[in-house]
Structures are given as C-alpha cells and as structure tokens.
Amino acid sequence: MRMAQLSEESSISVATIKLYLREGLLPPGTRTSPNQAQYGLPHLRRLKLIQALVKLGRLSLAAASDVLDAIDSDRPLIETFGVAQRAATRVVDRASIRDAALERVDSLLGDWHVDPDGCGRYDAAAALAALQDSGLSATEDWYRRYADAALAVAEADLDLVDAQEGRSAKAETVVVGTVLGDALFAGLRRAAQQHVSYTRYAAGDAESPPAR
Amino acid sequence: MRMAQLSEESSISVATIKLYLREGLLPPGTRTSPNQAQYGLPHLRRLKLIQALVKLGRLSLAAASDVLDAIDSDRPLIETFGVAQRAATRVVDRASIRDAALERVDSLLGDWHVDPDGCGRYDAAAALAALQDSGLSATEDWYRRYADAALAVAEADLDLVDAQEGRSAKAETVVVGTVLGDALFAGLRRAAQQHVSYTRYAAGDAESPPAR
Structure with missing residues (x-):
C-alpha cells in the first residue's frame, strides 16, 4: 500500500508516519519511484506498536526506538526485559533518591532476587519516597498488598x-507487556476502585444501583 | 522561611517554585516586604506533593492543579476519586477506542460496578486495543489475573x-494513592518480573545467585 493508505489504515497522520521513518522507528518501504514507496502489513503492525508505546506507554521516541531495537535483536530475553524496563522507567535522577527509601523497598521485597541497579528497585523507591514526602500515612499492610x-x-x-x-x-x-501492562493495570485499578468505593460508600444509599 | 530556603529544603529550583506560584499550584507566602515573603512547612509539603504528581505521576500542571483543588475542596470522596482518576488518565481521544475493546473490557470486569463513562473502563479498553493491535497474543488467563x-x-x-x-x-x-500508586505498582512489578525471570531462567545456570 502507499503512504496515504498506510495513514488511513492506521489512523496515524502522514506527518507522524514520516517522523517515525526519519527517526528510524519504522523501516523504509520498498521504493517504486523516486517519490513513492510501498508499505506492507508489517509496517502497519509496527506503526500501531510505535503509537501504543508512545501514546499509551508515554515513551519518548528515543525510548521507543530502544525497545524496538531490542525486539529486532537476538539478545537474551532477560536482557530484553531490562531494555523494556529502562525505556519505561520514570526515574531519571537516581542520586536524589534517599538511602532510607531504598532500604524500605529492600525490606518490602524481602527475598526477591532483584538487580540492585535495576529500574524496579529505584522506581519503587522513588514512588515510596514521594508518598512519604507528600504526607500520606501509608501502612505496612498497604505496601505489602501492593x-x-x-x-x-x-x-x-x-x-x-x-x-x-x-x-x-x-x-x-x-x-509490549512491560510497557502496556502498566497502562492496562492502571485502567483496571481505576475500574476496581470505582467498584470497591461503590460497594462500600454508595450501595447502601442508592435505591437501585446505577445502570452499568 | 524565605524562598531560597524553601528551594534548598525541597531541592526544587527557585524558578520552578515561582512557576508553581504563578500557576496557582502553591499558595502565596505571607508577604513581609514588597519583595519578600515567608513560607511555612505546609508550603514545603505541598511543594513535594506537586513535584511528586508532576514528575512521578507525569501529570500536566493543569491536571495537578485539578487534583490539588479537589484535595482542598469539600467534595464527596467518591467525586474526589473521579477527579484524581481523570487527572491521571492516559486516554485523551475516546472516539478512537473501538466498541469491541470496550465490550471485551466489560466482559472482563464482569459484575463490577463501574461508571460506563469513567476513566477506568476507557483506559483499560485503550490498553487492551493497543495490546491487540501490536499483535500480542494475550490469553484470557493473563487478563483475568490482571x-x-x-x-x-x-x-x-x-x-x-x-x-x-x-x-x-x-x-x-x-x-496521592491514585496517582503515585500507579508509579509504586509499576516499580514493584518490574522488581517482581526480575525476581520471577531470575527464578525461571537464570537460577539453574548460576553457580550461586548474584548478590542482592
């Protein structure tokens, strides 16, 4: 298919597709004339994957490029996990994370086998420190259940x-699971919060439950 | 304390604090002279909360402002949940979400009592559609466990x-729990992925487990 059709099929603008081509996120099509190229289903699928990583996963183009490279490589899976985790990490400034927060996370993780320099430990510690700083009085039980x-x-x-x-x-x-799993879980958690708060706070007051 | 000390205590630059003041995220200090104001501990705590929402929670300043307003208001809690969820939503273009993805989410949520117009249902459907588009063959069991x-x-x-x-x-x-809970869970999930992949793929090959 041509660029125009690729844009239509993917609901992604030609300008955005050209950006992804320029940044090397999307492989070039097969050139059929100096000004025209043909694209196939793999392009369409890759385009949707890029869009999902960038929009829903909130990755930068550079981070999306790293994870696409990891998919296309033949690295061991455990390394690919590391790349996906680093791309989707929220923590940029590790130096600002207090040792106390890291120790708290370590005690929470208990005997889990975790890379001490991995994103998980730092992301969790940053969130924990932010929760503490913001004055939230979280309980041990809450952390444990998370x-x-x-x-x-x-x-x-x-x-x-x-x-x-x-x-x-x-x-x-x-x-895809690492990056979009966050988004899926966040959505399901919001739905579950509605369900649980309805059950606890509203169910008794309502004449009949609001229609789903 | 003065602005300079507030900046030092919070590790947030004076320029950023002034931006938060201008945008109304941080309430003004008590003016002590035409060019000087005093700030207290509530300012410090609020500042850390703003920073956590913006940096870790990845909220825009406008979204952070909405959730701070909701904290300071006397709205019912269930409404405050709605504000926090909307502020932290990832889905901006609901029209692009296919009915099939919404139906799939509805069947997954089963008898949960969920606002059909709420963010949870749409965020989950957008993630689910993106997972499908990207070609991931997710199983019913995987969705169910999420x-x-x-x-x-x-x-x-x-x-x-x-x-x-x-x-x-x-x-x-x-x-705070809605916005930062996402970040905490994402961090813990990454740590847990490391632990589980180590247990499954690496534990057998290693002479002794790498030091934590």
Whole structure:
C-alpha cells in the first residue's frame, strides 16, 4: 500500500508516519519511484506498536526506538526485559533518591532476587519516597498488598511470555507487556476502585444501583 | 522561611517554585516586604506533593492543579476519586477506542460496578486495543489475573483511605494513592518480573545467585 493508505489504515497522520521513518522507528518501504514507496502489513503492525508505546506507554521516541531495537535483536530475553524496563522507567535522577527509601523497598521485597541497579528497585523507591514526602500515612499492610499483587502480575507476565513460540514473539511480549501492562493495570485499578468505593460508600444509599 | 530556603529544603529550583506560584499550584507566602515573603512547612509539603504528581505521576500542571483543588475542596470522596482518576488518565481521544475493546473490557470486569463513562473502563479498553493491535497474543488467563490483582490493590487502596481520620487526610490519600500508586505498582512489578525471570531462567545456570 502507499503512504496515504498506510495513514488511513492506521489512523496515524502522514506527518507522524514520516517522523517515525526519519527517526528510524519504522523501516523504509520498498521504493517504486523516486517519490513513492510501498508499505506492507508489517509496517502497519509496527506503526500501531510505535503509537501504543508512545501514546499509551508515554515513551519518548528515543525510548521507543530502544525497545524496538531490542525486539529486532537476538539478545537474551532477560536482557530484553531490562531494555523494556529502562525505556519505561520514570526515574531519571537516581542520586536524589534517599538511602532510607531504598532500604524500605529492600525490606518490602524481602527475598526477591532483584538487580540492585535495576529500574524496579529505584522506581519503587522513588514512588515510596514521594508518598512519604507528600504526607500520606501509608501502612505496612498497604505496601505489602501492593507487592503481593505485583508478584501475581509478574507471574502472569512470565507465563504469557513462556506461552509464546519463538524468540521474536517472546521478545515482543516482554516489551509490549512491560510497557502496556502498566497502562492496562492502571485502567483496571481505576475500574476496581470505582467498584470497591461503590460497594462500600454508595450501595447502601442508592435505591437501585446505577445502570452499568 | 524565605524562598531560597524553601528551594534548598525541597531541592526544587527557585524558578520552578515561582512557576508553581504563578500557576496557582502553591499558595502565596505571607508577604513581609514588597519583595519578600515567608513560607511555612505546609508550603514545603505541598511543594513535594506537586513535584511528586508532576514528575512521578507525569501529570500536566493543569491536571495537578485539578487534583490539588479537589484535595482542598469539600467534595464527596467518591467525586474526589473521579477527579484524581481523570487527572491521571492516559486516554485523551475516546472516539478512537473501538466498541469491541470496550465490550471485551466489560466482559472482563464482569459484575463490577463501574461508571460506563469513567476513566477506568476507557483506559483499560485503550490498553487492551493497543495490546491487540501490536499483535500480542494475550490469553484470557493473563487478563483475568490482571483484573484480580487490580481488585486486590483497589481493596488495599480503599482500606488505606478508610484508615485515615478526617475528610482532608482521606482526600489526600485518594489523590496521592491514585496517582503515585500507579508509579509504586509499576516499580514493584518490574522488581517482581526480575525476581520471577531470575527464578525461571537464570537460577539453574548460576553457580550461586548474584548478590542482592
């Protein structure tokens, strides 16, 4: 298909597609004349993946490029995880994270086998420090239940990776699951908060539950 | 304290503090001369909260302003949840979300009591559509385990809110917990992914586990 159709099929503007081509996120099409190129289904799929990483995953173009390179490479899966995690990390300034917050996270993680220089430990410590700074009086029980839920989700993530056939499908699952799994979980958590607050606060007051 | 000390104590630059003052995110100090004002501990705490919302929570200044207004208001808690959720939503263009993705989310949420126009349902549907578009072959089991974990986390969130005394502490917990809870969970999930992948892929090959 031509650029115009690629744009229509993907609902992504020609200008944005050209940007992704220029930045090397999208491989070039097959040139059919000096001013024209043909694109195929792999382009369409890759385009949607880029858009998902950038829009929903909130990755920069540079970070999206890193994870796409990791998908296309033949690195070991555990390294691909690292690339996806680094691309989607929220913490840029590690020096500002207090040792006390890191120690608190370490005690929460208990005997988990975690890279001490990995994003997970630093991201969690930054969030924990911010929660403390903002004056929230979070309980040990709250943190513990978050860690338990995170472990359950990670087990599900790895089961999904294990269920894929071949390195490339596994790597794509690692990257897409890491980045978009955050967005999926955040959405489901909001829906669950509504459900639980309705059940606790509103159900007794309402004549009948509002229509779904 | 003066502006310079407020900047030092908070590790936030004077230029950024002035921006927050101009945008109305931080209430003005007590003027002591035409060019000078005094700030107190509430300013320091609010400043850290703003920084946490903007940096870790990735809210825009306008969105951060909305959630701070909700904390300071006397709205019902369930509304405050809505404000925090809208501020931290990732979905801007609802029209682009396919009905099929919404139906899929509805079937996943089952009998949860969810606002059909709420962010949770749309955020989850956008993530689900992006996961499908990117070609990930996610299983029903994977989605189900995410929903179960989200429900467990939401129960923990509401228990934490219930444990706070007074409207203002509850409202702050709702806002901070909603926005920073995403960041905390994302960090813990990354750590848990490391732990689970180490356990599955690396533990057998290593002479002894790498030091934590």
